[in-house]
Amino acid sequence: MAGHVAGPLHSAPSPVWLPYPEDVNALLPQLWSRNITRGTDGALRVAGHSVNDLARDYGTPTFVLDVDDFRSRAREFRTAFEKAFAAAGTQARSYYAGKAFLCTQVARWALQDGLGLDVCSLGELLVAQRAGVPGERMTMHGNNKSPQELSAALDHGVNQIVVDSLDEIGRLSALAAQKGVTAPVVIRVTVGVEAHTHDFIATAHEDQKFGFSLASGAAREAAERVHRDPHLNLLGLHSHIGSQIFDASAFEVAAARLMGLRAELRRDLGAGCEELILGGGFGISYTSQDTPQPVDELAAGMARAVVRACEDLGDPLPRTVSFEPGRSLIGPAMFTLYTVGTVKPVETGHGERLYVAVDGGMSDNPRTALYDADYSCTVAGRASGAEPRVTRVVGMHCESGDIIVRDEYAPADIAAGDLLAVPGTGAYCRPLASNYNHVPRPGVLAVTADAIGWIVRPETHEDLLSTDVAESWNERG
Numbered sequence: 441m442a443g444h445v446a447g448p449l450h451s452a453p454s455p456v457w458l459p460y461p462e463d464v465n466a467l468l469p470q471l472w473s474r475n476i477t478r479g480t481d482g483a484l485r486v487a488g489h490s491v492n493d494l495a496r497d498y499g500t501p502t503f504v505l506d507v508d509d510f511r512s513r514a515r516e517f518r519t520a521f522e523k524a525f526a527a528a529g530t531q532a533r534s535y536y537a538g539k540a541f542l543c544t545q546v547a548r549w550a551l552q553d554g555l556g557l558d559v560c561s562l563g564e565l566l567v568a569q570r571a572g573v574p575g576e577r578m579t580m581h582g583n584n585k586s587p588q589e590l591s592a593a594l595d596h597g598v599n600q601i602v603v604d605s606l607d608e609i610g611r612l613s614a615l616a617a618q619k620g621v622t623a624p625v626v627i628r629v630t631v632g633v634e635a636h637t638h639d640f641i642a643t644a645h646e647d648q649k650f651g652f653s654l655a656s657g658a659a660r661e662a663a664e665r666v667h668r669d670p671h672l673n674l675l676g677l678h679s680h681i682g683s684q685i686f687d688a689s690a691f692e693v694a695a696a697r698l699m700g701l702r703a704e705l706r707r708d709l710g711a712g713c714e715e716l717i718l719g720g721g722f723g724i725s726y727t728s729q730d731t732p733q734p735v736d737e738l739a740a741g742m743a744r745a746v747v748r749a750c751e752d753l754g755d756p757l758p759r760t761v762s763f764e765p766g767r768s769l770i771g772p773a774m775f776t777l778y779t780v781g782t783v784k785p786v787e788t789g790h791g792e793r794l795y796v797a798v799d800g801g802m803s804d805n806p807r808t809a810l811y812d813a814d815y816s817c818t819v820a821g822r823a824s825g826a827e828p829r830v831t832r833v834v835g836m837h838c839e840s841g842d843i844i845v846r847d848e849y850a851p852a853d854i855a856a857g858d859l860l861a862v863p864g865t866g867a868y869c870r871p872l873a874s875n876y877n878h879v880p881r882p883g884v885l886a887v888t889a890d891a892i893g894w895i896v897r898p899e900t901h902e903d904l905l906s907t908d909v910a911e912s913w914n915e916r917g
């Protein structure tokens with residue numbers, strides 16, 4: 441690969457895609473939130489605030505949220521899809537997928553920026569309620585919603601409940617009858633698209649737990665059942681093909697298949713199916729190898745696909761086409777700030793690799809271990825003139841798979857006490873975090889030019905000890 445230098449210093453087994461950096465301090469703009477710069481002192485700045493000050497005042501590890509980045513991406517996504525679908529002759533709605541990262545303040549920002557909220561558990565619904573998100577701006581998901589969750593969704597007047605099984609349809613109907621309401625239902629359809637992403641985050645192939653299969657006829661059967669049920673109102677159809685997807689044609693095929701089922705249901709049952717939800721899943725750049733499509737192009741492509749399918753089928757456009765972006769809005773808006781604790785050169789048999797251990801790990805970012813995810817990083821508190829070295833960033837947990845950044849170049853003088861920043865950790869890191877090894881989960885620090893503050897406070901060891909109720913056992917014993 442051009443620019444890749446082999447030699448004793450650089451010969452550790454780095455993947456061929458990792459280009460030898462011309463400048464180890466340079467920041468690839470597509471990996472970082474929009475208000476990150478390197479100051480004249482060499483330290484990263486978020487909306488003008490030096491990470492050295494943030495680390496001193498708030499500690500590490502910390503998720504740092506560039507608030508204006510998240511909000512501008514949310515507005516850009518919403519307006520791009522609204523424009524594209526208005527030009528096509530219908531309307532688009534955007535619901536922020538809270539599973540990517542949710543707290544009351546983020547829900548409020550999403551709402552203020554004109555998005556609704558997609559929740560998938562009672563916990564997420566409670567956050568939405570605390571944030572003041574009205575039911576009509578919400579969608580409820582989940583493949584195994586409990587009666588308590590369904591009941592809370594009905595009581596809150598959630599706009600669409602996306603049903604995922606026949607058991608759930610029966611449960612929801614009984615609850616709606618009991619409450620004397622009609623439940624607004626959308627059917628989750630498995631459209632059989634093999635999305636090119638990690639198996640664990642693909643959701644529209646046949647052999648997995650989500651949705652009703654289109655191919656087997658299960659989706660049609662579910663729609664008929666909902667249509668016949670006096671306590672349920674069949675609003676439309678839903679498809680979500682997976683997450684971290686770059687192939688726009690996969691979304692377009694999914695949309696066309698969903699439209700095909702819609703046409704059948706309109707023809708055979710007289711069901712309007714005016715709501716079409718095409719999910720989220722839009723990929724982001726974790727490394728230089730990821731190339732997401734600009735949001736305007738994505739929106740235009742999706743609108744074209746829906747229009748084309750309607751034309752082919754001789755069907756009118758649905759009244760509303762909705763999207764549920766999570767990762768693409770919040771992912772790039774955060775980075776994790778760590779402190780380096782140990783640096784260990786390790787002879788790999790193919791050359792030397794620097795193992796840089798930080799004060800967090802798979803407990804705040806399990807994605808590398810779970811999905812073979814790739815991340816990047818940079819020394820954040822200073823610039824360095826030292827030579828780049830092949831580096832692996834690892835955590836402090838008792839697992840050899842406790843890897844955060846598998847391969848990156850770091851300056852050879854990286855040392856204990858350095859701050860290290862890992863970009864792109866806004867989605868599915870804090871929500872998937874654990875207390876493995878009794879490590880408290882980091883907080884989320886929101887930063888704008890004018891304000892800095894926790895929107896999720898860091899856990900403490902006292903928090904963890906407070907769930908340990910040995911006393912009540914001892915009293916009994």
Ligand SMILES: Cc1ncc(COP(=O)(O)O)c(C=O)c1O
Nearest residue numbers: 537680683720721764765766767
């Ligand atoms: C139904 C549904 N909608 C939306 C999302 C959000 O996906 P992403 O964060 O990849 O945009 C998910 C997660 O994959 C999902 O399961």
Ligand SMILES: N[C@@H](CCCC[NH3+])C(=O)O
Nearest residue numbers: 539641683684807867868
């Ligand atoms: N947790 C996954 C995404 C799951 C999307 C939810 N359906 C990830 O980190 O990539």
